[in-house]
Amino acid sequence: GENVEQHPSTLSVQEGDSAVIKCTYSDSASNYFPWYKQELGKRPQLIIDIRSNVGEKKDQRIAVTLNKTAKHFSLHITETQPEDSAVYFCAASWMDSSYKLIFGSGTRLLVRP
């Protein structure tokens, strides 16, 4: 089955710096890659997603890149702010699996003021 690996497990950056989180997946059939932000005790919140027919997608300070050949995708956050501090999860999904999501292990991002 699909396996998603996520690095780093923790990331500390200075406010205003950029943060990059990387994920790799194992199943080449995966074709949907969402990123979630989760604050303590709350539901995951979709922040950006990308389909396999696209190499890059950007939404203001957040961008995601996908390399299908290497089977990895990355989340880029620019001009980080303290409110970006949270746990971020990547995930992978594919149509033939009823679109179920397999999550990475998570990255705890701390933005220092």
Place this chain on the structure above:
Amino acid sequence: GAVVSQHPSWVICKSGTSVKIECRSLDFQATTMFWYRQFPKQSLMLMATSNEGSKATYEQGVEKDKFLINHASLTLSTLTVTSAHPEDSSFYICSARVTGAYEQYFGPGTRLTVT
């Protein structure tokens, strides 16, 4: 739009009892609902996938006789934890999706504590 609710938001029960958690899609019809479990400082682990009117598909290692899932309508799925034990204490989150869409909409989660 695309709101998913869960009830209760938290529950405390005694070891050996059963607990039912409801997941509702409030403003859309959910073809498929998913149940996840999340232990402290860990990721979301998919427990099962349920389609309206059919039996749930459980992930490897998840006991289907212990975690009973019912998806009786396009807006409601329930998870019953039977004969709960302290090790079942966790954060249970449901999600729902509509036909043809990849995106899943997550419920707020239910914190279960078994004493």
